[in-house]
Amino acid sequence: MTPVNLKSLAKELNMSIATVSRALRDSHEVSEATKQRVRALAAARHYEPNAYASSLRRNISKTIGVVIPKVANHFFALAINGIEEAARQAGYHVLIYLTHDDYEREVSIVQHLKGGRVDGLLMSVASSTQDFAHLRGLKEANIPIVFFDRVCAEINTAKVTTNDYESGYQATEHLIRAGCRHIAHLLISNNLSIGQFRQQGYLDALMAHGHAPDPGLILHGVMDNEQNVALIRELLLRRPDIDGIFASVERLAISTYHVCKELGRRIPEDIKVIGFSNLEAAALLDPPLSTITQPAYDIGREAAKILLRAVEKKKAVLPGQSVVLESALFARRSTAG
Amino acid sequence: MTPVNLKSLAKELNMSIATVSRALRDSHEVSEATKQRVRALAAARHYEPNAYASSLRRNISKTIGVVIPKVANHFFALAINGIEEAARQAGYHVLIYLTHDDYEREVSIVQHLKGGRVDGLLMSVASSTQDFAHLRGLKEANIPIVFFDRVCAEINTAKVTTNDYESGYQATEHLIRAGCRHIAHLLISNNLSIGQFRQQGYLDALMAHGHAPDPGLILHGVMDNEQNVALIRELLLRRPDIDGIFASVERLAISTYHVCKELGRRIPEDIKVIGFSNLEAAALLDPPLSTITQPAYDIGREAAKILLRAVEKKKAVLPGQSVVLESALFARRSTAG
DNA sequence: CTGTTAGCGCGTTCAT
DNA sequence: ATGAACGCGCTAACAG
Numbered sequence: 001m002t003p004v005n006l007k008s009l010a011k012e013l014n015m016s017i018a019t020v021s022r023a024l025r026d027s028h029e030v031s032e033a034t035k036q037r038v039r040a041l042a043a044a045r046h047y048e049p050n051a052y053a054s055s056l057r058r059n060i061s062k063t064i065g066v067v068i069p070k071v072a073n074h075f076f077a078l079a080i081n082g083i084e085e086a087a088r089q090a091g092y093h094v095l096i097y098l099t100h101d102d103y104e105r106e107v108s109i110v111q112h113l114k115g116g117r118v119d120g121l122l123m124s125v126a127s128s129t130q131d132f133a134h135l136r137g138l139k140e141a142n143i144p145i146v147f148f149d150r151v152c153a154e155i156n157t158a159k160v161t162t163n164d165y166e167s168g169y170q171a172t173e174h175l176i177r178a179g180c181r182h183i184a185h186l187l188i189s190n191n192l193s194i195g196q197f198r199q200q201g202y203l204d205a206l207m208a209h210g211h212a213p214d215p216g217l218i219l220h221g222v223m224d225n226e227q228n229v230a231l232i233r234e235l236l237l238r239r240p241d242i243d244g245i246f247a248s249v250e251r252l253a254i255s256t257y258h259v260c261k262e263l264g265r266r267i268p269e270d271i272k273v274i275g276f277s278n279l280e281a282a283a284l285l286d287p288p289l290s291t292i293t294q295p296a297y298d299i300g301r302e303a304a305k306i307l308l309r310a311v312e313k314k315k316a317v318l319p320g321q322s323v324v325l326e327s328a329l330f331a332r333r334s335t336a337g
Numbered sequence: 338m339t340p341v342n343l344k345s346l347a348k349e350l351n352m353s354i355a356t357v358s359r360a361l362r363d364s365h366e367v368s369e370a371t372k373q374r375v376r377a378l379a380a381a382r383h384y385e386p387n388a389y390a391s392s393l394r395r396n397i398s399k400t401i402g403v404v405i406p407k408v409a410n411h412f413f414a415l416a417i418n419g420i421e422e423a424a425r426q427a428g429y430h431v432l433i434y435l436t437h438d439d440y441e442r443e444v445s446i447v448q449h450l451k452g453g454r455v456d457g458l459l460m461s462v463a464s465s466t467q468d469f470a471h472l473r474g475l476k477e478a479n480i481p482i483v484f485f486d487r488v489c490a491e492i493n494t495a496k497v498t499t500n501d502y503e504s505g506y507q508a509t510e511h512l513i514r515a516g517c518r519h520i521a522h523l524l525i526s527n528n529l530s531i532g533q534f535r536q537q538g539y540l541d542a543l544m545a546h547g548h549a550p551d552p553g554l555i556l557h558g559v560m561d562n563e564q565n566v567a568l569i570r571e572l573l574l575r576r577p578d579i580d581g582i583f584a585s586v587e588r589l590a591i592s593t594y595h596v597c598k599e600l601g602r603r604i605p606e607d608i609k610v611i612g613f614s615n616l617e618a619a620a621l622l623d624p625p626l627s628t629i630t631q632p633a634y635d636i637g638r639e640a641a642k643i644l645l646r647a648v649e650k651k652k653a654v655l656p657g658q659s660v661v662l663e664s665a666l667f668a669r670r671s672t673a674g
Numbered sequence: 675c676t677g678t679t680a681g682c683g684c685g686t687t688c689a690t
Numbered sequence: 691a692t693g694a695a696c697g698c699g700c701t702a703a704c705a706g
Binding site: 003005006007013017018021022025049052053054055056057058 | 698699700701702
Binding site: 035046049051052055056061063070071072073074077078080081084085093094096097098109112114115117141236254257258280281282284285286297 | 343358383385386387388389390392393398400407408410411415417418421425431432433434435448449451452453454474477478489558591611616617618621622623624625633634658
């Protein structure tokens, strides 16, 4: 099995390696006749350039890395879809890394990536991440980074998010208008900016409509879903006055459904529910779940395009622009007045 | 910004590049003292080896490619999760490529990958793929491949699937036992083996219980979901005797729900439904959807492990072993007797 | 237009 | 136990 590379092609064609290389890259400084011969043989031999040799020489990998907490989550799956699309169109490859929301793993991944395996990085930070030293080093490594959805405020670079504050406000206002007087807010307890924005929207909407925020109505969920179910059950039993729930995370909305069924609390008659969710089947739930749905595909695509633009220009540092795409509110029977 | 590489480290330590390289690779032919010094400086300078130089030299990329139709699908998302886990544990990187069930794209991707960018390939073939020439070339390129879920029978290599025939049989039998007399089967019309296996299970189950298979009850869906809804509507109107539906694909099951609601056909009173689905929220649908659920994470993980074992052994060709994992049937209210 | 030469950063000889 | 030298496959600078 003789290897098919520039050298073997050049030998068979009786020309230099450089000429073959130029011909295949369609250089203007090579005759059309030569190009034809080279291309013909390359096709016949099924020549494929060695990506690593090329990367090493040009110091460009034509690869971007995507670091996300998880992939078994409709939001991230759709985002990857958008990222892959943008990357493919630009001739880039996509490396996937999952942090599982683990800080150590995130650090390890990012550290490794500084070795030059990727030309740029797309990232949604892990919820457990608080120290961002590992991200600062990227600038020195000449690797631009674009955050999407779960951004890191401390790093000055491009960010693509959704209008989380407004969405939280709208969701809460929607419940208020549907007649809810005691609206609980379920969120995952971490230091992610999106959670904070959504919560602030919730709080401000309450205030704007003359409802006094009640700390006892805010439930901080955890990673383990079993525990969340227990926490929600406890909350609903402790506060039977709750007549509305705004879940900041899809999983908490789903768990709310389970608990309500268990406790015999009817949705939406007893409690109205709305949640952040990208669940396709939300409309088919029993009852249908009202949702705030993020344009996940567009977020991924937009973030990738911004990154690739920077990569092409060899800009290691991106301007701290913040692109905000809008989520959509789908009111369904779960919040019917 | 002086680059941090073996050369710069060697210069600063007053030793040769070779020694630094050996020390970092923990070679036994270098003194412990030297190792300490090298490692200390490498850590201080945040040295990361250049993956491409290493790959070029060793002819090993420590990277596997995953080629799948889509990622915004719970099955594939979970599979990637399993793949990434196995890869990470073995120190491998994961490149993702989406075919969108397009044959041309699949060929283009596979062709490109022959350039040596990956050490191995995991693949679920596109539904439109009929010619497998592009896959045969992989053996010459020394790239082992493992198929999962959507396998290619014509290529002799390892495959990881679920027991699709048995699942189709069980699903149908479940409907029969629930009292259904006219069971329709919805599948996506393509040449994928899984669809054929599931259909055969359906047919055999009917026969085994004395039901004569009726071609008029088998609906071949298409890619476009709008059309599927129309086709299902037409089928239910044309055959009001249908009292059971076995959907071979999640999306068709969901569409069935929509059509039934539209036509006022109650589930499960009028029609009982069961479908292949990895939808987490299936239990919360209205009414709950009975499902055949594949162990997607395990499929991905298992496939990756088999591939990585071959990669480590530099085996370009894998024995044609077929690993079959079992799906689980979750009977819910949608098929209640 | 084409050939020669010189690396990219690393791992592996072969010396010593 | 360490260093010098070569080459993986490719691209770019410089000749001619």
